[in-house]
Amino acid sequence: MSSSKATPVSPLAPAIYPDLPAVRGVGLATAQACIRYSGRTDVLYVALAEGTVAAGVFTRSKCPSAPVDWCRDALHGGSARALVVNSGNANAFTGLRGRESVARTAEIAARAAGCEAGQVFIASTGVIGEPLDAGKFEGVLADCAGRVDPGADAWAAAAQAIMTTDTFPKRATRNVRIGDTSVTINGIAKGAGMIAPDMATMLAFVFTDAALPQAVLQDVLVAGTAKSFNCVTVDGDTSTSDTLLLFATGRAGNDPVNEAVDPRLAAFREALDDLLIELAQLVARDGEGARKFVTVEVEGAEGDASAHRIAMSIANSPLVKTAIAGEDANWGRVVMAVGKAGEPADRDRLAIWFGDVRVAREGARDPDYSEAAASAVMREPKVTVRVDLGLSSGRARVWTCDLTSGYIAINGDYRS
């Protein structure tokens, strides 16, 4: 998590990075505050137009970072005017000093933005346990506030500034209608290790010019998170800092939508879900040391929640992940991971596929299984593992990556 040494870009990085259009009411600036890294940007400042509403979901860790506590409180107000993100230091497990540091950062940002401290949202990512010197933001945030920019380059710089062990920036955009009004949704994310199902990537920020009340915004965000960030895992380790914030500036001027069940929201929900899935998948594609992007599909479970737990048991199994790294269609390890999930399963009804190749059925190896065909599937950079439990109609889909010696090298190489 703390390394700043150059790591090659993940082989699973997207071929094309989208240019993000402007979102009315959002301006961005980045800066070098030398919080931990030198020679690169490590601060993102986002100015949000008056009237911006915020929604958020956070880590379920019992030991959350000081910024997570701050954002949870700030959400009670519901109004947002500025977002400050730093990379290099997570300000997590820093005790009273951590809380003071967040409060001071908010004050500095509030002065720069001309707003209340409670309208400032803060996220930090990087090393845990090191005090974060908020004094480093003094001057920097005011400077940022003076040069915020709504353009594509500013969005690209924003995605870059929040990276830690990420090997590529993560950004996505959607355009959709609410009623007759066109609205934009932009998102950026960061995260590569310490990614687990209990919530988002470490950090993701989504901005829209839609006009939506906070209760509605929170509803669509929670629903979208369940289908996206809560379905991605790299190593099963849940961060103390996981933060997903959604800001709506209202500047698109769409007709008021006051109920979460309003049918005019259907397209917006779909576009948001889609964008969140894209960002979540980008996180799995940048999993530390990843060489394979893995989709795990479980069907025929007792229920959807049961299917999800089984899918996560498969996606988090070191033996399954190392087998995929080794391009080994080792379905025995998939059986093991199904068995250990503790969910209803009947060994003698299980069927397992790698890609389109059914390797097992009715509790034994598929007699028609071709090792050559399975090997061809395993050599691809994208691998799908599918399990049919044959019990009922519960289903789930999660995304992960393989476990390679690259993960060990990034997280645990012997210090020289």
Next chain:
Amino acid sequence: MSSSKATPVSPLAPAIYPDLPAVRGVGLATAQACIRYSGRTDVLYVALAEGTVAAGVFTRSKCPSAPVDWCRDALHGGSARALVVNSGNANAFTGLRGRESVARTAEIAARAAGCEAGQVFIASTGVIGEPLDAGKFEGVLADCAGRVDPGADAWAAAAQAIMTTDTFPKRATRNVRIGDTSVTINGIAKGAGMIAPDMATMLAFVFTDAALPQAVLQDVLVAGTAKSFNCVTVDGDTSTSDTLLLFATGRAGNDPVNEAVDPRLAAFREALDDLLIELAQLVARDGEGARKFVTVEVEGAEGDASAHRIAMSIANSPLVKTAIAGEDANWGRVVMAVGKAGEPADRDRLAIWFGDVRVAREGARDPDYSEAAASAVMREPKVTVRVDLGLSSGRARVWTCDLTSGYIAINGDYRS
């Protein structure tokens, strides 16, 4: 799991392997049945004297192997005359053919032992999903039965024959009194990967000449398992084959002990617990790729069960395990693992030690913490991580190993 290539002996292997004394009523023989390996023994046959009583605990996997199902049934009878163990093939997820294979193995063994098939216990370890040809036992088991031996060399050969990816054989012995009578307890185990808290190592077999009724034997075994094999994890992956069997031949001729609470059992329980802990620790010491033996101690939790779950969350965290591999006193990752366990914890009361070095207290870095002292602790082959939650008096202790590129190499190297 399937490799038979030579792996160097774990640096954590014991310096001395004990010679196991005879256990009255137990004779052992090994053989080469070429089930998967060639040039090594892969079958263990144990003859048990008439009147031998069996107890057992098994994997909690919902997809257990065919031999596990067989042993669970055989325990209902409670009488044991023979144990057959093979390495190389786990006979797991082999459907109807797997069940037939176990039944035929039991018949062959019963003929060799001159007993009922229901008095034969069977365990298999190795690759999952491959049909096991029980015909390979034909002739082999009868030959074994004709040359069983009670001596130390036979015990050493037994521990060797059941190995798969193990880099060293695992055996232990204790001598203890029940009343005025001296009884012996011998144990052998195997396991290196796919080791997780839901039960034992993959396979462990314990033999005693004590005379104990089955209910008492089962009681002492279950109690001992909770303190030993259920406190060890290598990779959090629970095997489909985990089996721990305890056989009591009764040939020591101790006074009858009919109640599990009989105080004359105290020394026996203590010796058995101690032997089971020794075997469980040997498994962690032979964790695939392990270079550090890690003890995780949690205290101050809401209760013992809560402490156990937190300890397991730490012991199974890839980020904690890679940090230990890297000799990095990264207590931030310990905080993360405490937080993700989902158990009651208060960030601001946490204290963390590596060895005797307190690195964090009251939710922040210990101001007296010496990086040099912590680094010295981390360079040792044995590392203890201690966490005090500061809430109540719940405590737990578990054992694991670090996560190195050796684990990846054993389980996932790209197939060439």
